[in-house]
Amino acid sequence: MAKVHSAAKVIEDELKQARKAVAFYTKRIEDLEDILATLSSIDAPVTAKRGRAAKDASASKASATKTAKSSTKGTRSTKLPSTGKDFWPGLLTDTPQSSAEVLKAAIAALRIRPNPDDRKKLTQRMANALSVLSKNGEIKAEGEHRNRLYSKRTA
Template structure:
C-alpha cells in the first residue's frame, strides 16, 4: 500500500511540473510571437526603402538594434485600443468594485495582454476616467483613495 501511495505522490509531482512547463512554454510562445510581430513591423519599412542589393549586414544591424527600442514606448504602445468616456461605465456593476477589479474587467473587455508601458497607460486612463465620472455624478464612488469602490449609478 505504501508503494502505491509513493507512486501516486511521484506522479502528482511530475504532473505538477509538466503543467508548469506547459504554462511556461505557452507564455514563451506568446512572447516570441509578439517579438516576431514587432520585428516584422520594424523590418517592413526598412526593406522597402532599400534597393535589392542593399546589403544584409545593414538589415541585420537594424533588426538587432530595434528590438531594444521597441520594448520602450515604441511600436508596442500603438496596440492599445482607444478607451473613451463610454467605455469605463460599461465595465461597472451594481455591486461596488475596486479599481483593480475594474482594471481586470477592462483587460478582459479589450482582450489584450499589455506590456508594462501599456498597462501603466491604461491604468492612468482608467484613474482619470473614473475620477471624472465620479465627480460628474455619472457613477457612484464610495471610500477614499486606495479603498475607493466604484459602482454603476442606480436608475
C-alpha cells in the same frame, strides 16, 4: 578604532538608504509629472484652427516618442485600443468594485495582453476616467483613496 569603523558602517548604510530614497522620489516625480501632463491634455480646449506647422510638430513628436520607446531594450511598442468616455461605465456593475477589478475587466473587454508600459497607460486612463465620471455623478464612488470602490449609479 572599532568605534570609528562602526560609525563609518552606520554612515555607509545611511547613505545607501538616502540614495534609494532619492531614486524613489525621482521616479515618483516623473510619474506625477506624466499624470499632470495627461490631466492637462484632458482639460486643454480643442481648437479648430490648427495650422499645418502644429500638425507637423505633433506628428514628429509622436513619431519620435514611438521610435524612442521601440528602441528601448525589452519594450515593444503597441497601440492601445481606444477607451473613450462610454467604455469605462460599461465595465461597472451594481456591486462596488475596486480599481484593480475595473482594470481587470478593462483588459478582458479589450482582449489584450498589455506589457508594463501599456498597463501603466491603461491604469492612468482608468484613473482619470473614473475620477471625472464620479465627480460628474455618472458613476457611484464610495470610500477614499486606494480603498475607493466604484459601481453603476442606481436610479
